[in-house]
Amino acid sequence: MKALTTYIISQTKLPEVSVKNTIELLNEDCTIPFISRYRKERTGNLDEVQIGDIVKFKEQFEALEKRKIAILKALEEQGVLTPELKQKIEATLDLTTLEDLYLPYKKSRKTKAETARQHGLEPLAKIIMSQNANDVESIAFKYVKGEIASVEDALEGARHIISEWINERTDIRNNIRQQLERFAMISTKVVKTKADDENAQKFRDYFDWEESLSRIPSHRLLAILRAESEGFIKTKIQIDDDKALDKIESRIIRSNNECSEQIQIAIQDAYKRLLLPSLSNEALQIAKTKADESAISVFAKNLKQLLLGSPLGEKRILAIDPGFRSGCKLVCLDAQGGLLYNETIYPHPPQNDSMGAIKKISSLTEAYKIEAIAIGNGTASRETEAIIRKIHFKNEIQVFVVSEAGASIYSASKIARDEFPNYDVTVRGSVSIGRRLQDPLAELVKIDAKSIGVGQYQHDVDQTKLKKELDVVVESCVNAVGVNINTASASLLSYVSGIGPKLAENMVSYRDENGAFTSRNDIKKVPRLGGKAFEQGAAFLRIKEAKNPLDDSAVHPERYDLVKQMAKDLGKSVQDLIGNAETLKKIDLKKYCTESVGLPTLQDIIKELEKPGLDIREQAKVFTFNQNIKKINDLHEGQLLPGIVNNITNFGCFVDVGIKESGLIHVSNLSDGFVKDVNEHVSLHQQIIVKVLEVDVPRKRIQLKLHT
Structure with missing residues (x-):
């Protein structure tokens, strides 16, 4: 628990007591909505995003610990687990570092180095790596036997072993990682046989493209990777090979003799055959992960806006x-x-x-x-x-x-x-x-x-x-x-918090068989719905026209007695408090503070009593497109048109102007100033006025500007 708490604090910078208590609540099977709404005193008033971050880093830490256990077990079975290695593994808080520590001991397919070892060439590799020997060929001659037919075969096998040692060195791997992180370029070339394919045309911007991997926008990287997966282009990750090789040589070569010549050849082999393919793929995967996170974040923001779209309500x-x-x-x-x-x-x-x-x-x-x-x-x-x-x-x-x-x-x-x-x-x-x-x-x-x-x-x-x-x-x-x-x-x-698919089906079945729920207490009668599920979900379930008005509010049943006491102290009924702002202002909240109920919860209760069951969503509004615009050919530069935002991306937003094709407001056309976040300027399904900048009928592309 201590290690987990420390790890999460290092990642989130949240207060220790908030992290510790949130972990305890999560371990008690509490949901994020329940914790953020009804356990504010324990979390220090953390919001859903902060609690979500704790959940994310908790899962990361637990996955890391699980991987450590698996690696330690594997090393123990191989008989290679030293106290020093065990300490290093247990201390690491990074999955990449952990895998680097395990790399030399991984049981993998038969490698060139493993074949060379079986031919007895490891002593020769050690002699070369000592960089003290002269006349390496004479030494290598002693290893010419069996399947090793020549001195060159012996030296090549020794170099394969040296290449593997170089590949397994954490300092060298990290140095190349740093170069890839700072200087890697991603380049693309079209597959010539696919260049004229109709489906390839949407990717034609990437038929011959080069860009910094660290700066490429997420949508562009995902487009390039899709084009590659569909077979239209080939991608390549590159850094300055000479610079990378120099860095490796400076860490290994200490002499200027025949040994160093062999090591230099091994370095080039290790770099081109092992290090660069592996680490460039790792760099691409890191970039892909970041692009995924960015795309998922945009999708999540859009989905939230869509789900919280304006309802018309109960109308025919x-x-x-x-x-x-x-x-x-x-x-x-x-x-x-x-x-x-x-x-x-x-x-x-x-x-x-x-x-x-x-x-x-x-x-x-x-x-x-x-x-x-x-x-x-x-x-x-x-x-x-x-x-x-x-x-x-x-x-x-x-x-x-x-x-x-x-x-x-x-x-x-x-x-x-x-x-x-x-x-x-x-x-x-x-x-x-x-x-x-x-x-x-x-x-x-x-x-x-x-x-x-x-x-x-x-x-x-x-x-x-x-x-x-x-x-x-x-x-x-x-x-x-x-x-x-x-x-x-x-x-x-x-x-609903704490419910899930099975209990939801049970609720509907109970409702079908017994008629409408008349109180929140009725919820406890649903088969297999226990105390924990009731605690987590009851306050999010509303019962219209219930005998107890609190059953149609966000006040949790565990606080009903508290509300009754407030009403009693004022000489009122609970019903008298509902929607009565003047009366509610008279309540001295500090009087009702306890160890488990503080001002955040009490303020939420008062806010809810003022407007119980208030829908946070705006009501739906009628919208009318320009009736003269029916198809893309009806558009021309300079027109001002009403439109509805129907998608948001990192590079701008798409707008429905009443025709089949949506127009794009590029991020540069959302504002005269710098746009950090598209969502700060527009929201999904927002009704806006746009100016037509450009219409490309053959490609069915429409460029728009937000008119303010």
């Missing part, structure tokens, strides 16, 4: 999945997202039954008391929107264009099949579009996060790290908003 929706030949799929949903009706209309070519479509939509909006219309933003979206806007509805109906990203993934999923076993994928997709308008978070948690399409190169990054990070984001968003236990799907409930 007519959702449309637009299309041309196959028609537009219509569904009518009740205020809770239940499917009431579905049909297909054909307002576009080749059928062109726009009048029939208008009549059908008009009658459905009246019959099902529709309050808003959601149109998917895919094929035929603009044409469908134009028809909707021609309809004169009897009541005011808001019209929204909704992102379809991932809807097809959902519609073909087991979750969708379980929800709608008697309907095909087109109906399920339309339902998803409508529900996204009602509550983006509740619907999007049903889709594998990386399929939502709010990042770049998500299929090229470390998939384990990506899933882990995105799961953390989803969990954070779900618990920040809170969940209505009586309407939530199992998918949504599974992300």
